[in-house]
Amino acid sequence: MNLDRRQAMGKIVGFAGAAAVSPAVFAADTCPVDGAIGLGSNGKDLADNLLGYIELDPFAVAKRAYEGYFRGGCMYGVFNAVVKELAAQGHEDACNFAAIPTNITVYGGSGVKGWGSICGCVNAAAMIINILGGVDQFQVISAVNRYYEKTPMPRGDDKFLNYIGAPIMHNDAGELLSADMIGQSVAGSILCHTSVSHWSATSKLGGKHKAKYERCAQVTAEIAFKTVEFLNLALKGELATDPEFEIHAQGNDDCSGCHTGTKREPDTYIGSDVNSYMECQTCHAPHDVTSGLTGMHADATCSTCHN
Known part of the structure; x- marks a missing residue:
């Protein structure tokens, strides 16, 4: 049985209505096979079922993301904003986007449930x-990651803040947390704990201060904004020529001589292989390989400085 998109929409509406009565309607054996909504789950067909x-x-996406942050955190804010905006456009895959349960991304807040990772x-x-077709996924993901790593955030300009409705949080004195109060910092990494730590050191505000949540909400909006900007450029084939687009981190040149992926075995081993496009120098100090690592942190633990 083949379903056209109008019939598929009917199936979605039917499922949604039935879900109010019983979640069991979403069991695999009740889903239409030929007209199934999704990207495929059989391995080889994953790249053949992308959404337009x-x-x-x-x-518009940034505003959704800012508001979404206060409901479900940063990952939900960005993902929900892009998905819901695509669903609202009424194009041929709108029903597919509308069927995506965006709350599955709530786990990603604070670097995955507070672990401070990505x-x-x-x-x-x-x-x-x-899950998007028609764009070079690697280019766009790389552009977003490098922007996050290298750019002073949050942007804090009046046009952007006014459009997204920021700020909404106040300091202990009852004052709205202005851009000057929040300040800017460069993450130097795509890791949550690095990003927040650099902001805290720059702003002199603690990580549990209300300003941190306002800052992260605005960063959420900014990354949603840039994701869409990069996607729009990629759709027109113009992303690779954008001056903000850069996969290669210039600061990694000295590191990559020894620390790239190799086929070395014990008799030719030099140093650990690293599989990453992230900026090395943010966390790793340069060192002379003939003399070993610098000793500035010898015998120290994290809690020596960060407690």
């Missing part, structure tokens, strides 16, 4: 980009 991307308004913003961007 159409150009979006980055400001920031939920870039995690979400990669997740949505990964």
